[in-house]
Amino acid sequence: MSVTAFLRTRYGRGLRSRAAIEAHQHRAIARFREQVMPRSPFYAPLAQTPLEALPRMDKARLMENFSAINTCGIDRDHAFDVALDAERSRDFSPMIGRVGVGLSTGTSGQRGLFLTTPRERRLWAAIMCGRFWPDLWRRQRVAFFMRADNALYRTLANPLLRFEFFDVTRGLDTHLGALAELDPTVLIAPAGVLGVLAAAQRAGAITLRPRRVISVAETLSPDDNAQAARAFGCRVDEVYQATEGVLAFTCPHGHLHLNEAWMRIDRDVIDPDTGAFCPVIHDFTRESLPLLNYRLNDVLVPDDRPCPCGSACQRIARIEGREDDMLWWPGTDGPRLIPAEAMRTVIANLDAAVGDYRVVQAGNDLTIWLEHPGPTSAASLHADLRDLAHRFGATLPRVRFRDGLPADRTSKRKRIHVDR
Ligand SMILES: [Zn+2]
Structure with missing residues (x-):
């Protein structure tokens, strides 16, 4: 792994002021313009363009221009084939030369292709170990739950690290034995999987004693965080990646x-009241597939x-x-953003018998599914939702209550979502 990045992440005093951050970024971007952009056929002619004036990117545009953007001369269709073949055969380290190829899950429908050079893999390992390794000189056993393995993650293995990959597509029950045998000191998993593991731990199916629990790849809701923390007896760290x-x-x-x-x-602010924004990133460490002026949703x-x-x-x-x-939700002077967090709190404060829930908005209709609702759950929730709307200066959409949980796939995965 990259020793400098490791030491900086673990012991460095870090970036202690806005001025220090800007100076650091200024230097790094200058280097990026000089050394990386000229190697990308897409960005070479744009190497001196201000970052925010570069073509605005998102996943679709990036994939469209993948072959011209990457600096490794890798053709998109070839990379897709390599990644798909690897996934089908469950051979998890697809490489083209020394470049690792991976596919993202594509929660928004489209699957993204990504590349990692050996240097990028070392950087990633440095951050993971530098920040999260519990005790540097003790051998660690890492259980890593991911949808697909990738050369990126293998970088972590070294003599002080036993690294076991658990394929989440196989169903968690099949892993519990191996997991207990590994007795991981570090548990890394997507938020949803952590929730299931926490439930298994509470039910006594496993008795893990991890020193670190790290949620990756999906956003971790505060209720999942609290549950996992309680089940494993340690704080849950989060890598938003x-x-x-x-x-x-x-x-x-x-x-x-x-x-x-x-x-x-940079920020594309969508709600001035809270400052909520969609990030627009300019990554000056990613050399294989430059991400510049790239907006995330x-x-x-x-x-x-x-x-x-x-x-x-x-x-x-x-x-x-x-x-x-x-x-x-509609407000007197335009739509008002109701934070998912506020919605979760309202439901969490209902009577304790209510288990899981789903909130689905479609136009001006709000459907709320409650697992094990009590006789008064719906009525009191309706009143609470009216208060919630009022607090945010909005009008409550039409509400319908349903018992149990919906069966369709999206609703299974997301507690709160909008049907379009
Ligand atoms: Zn802090």
């Missing part, structure tokens, strides 16, 4: 900070308070969710 890279991770005080040491992150809510950890990297109060899944 997508195909697009590591965007944020929790500091030793448990607060999410944007990864401004690696990328400049995740909504982040900033927290402008300074953090006791001393890092000046922007704090994030929470990752609100996908832009497509934001609840907008």
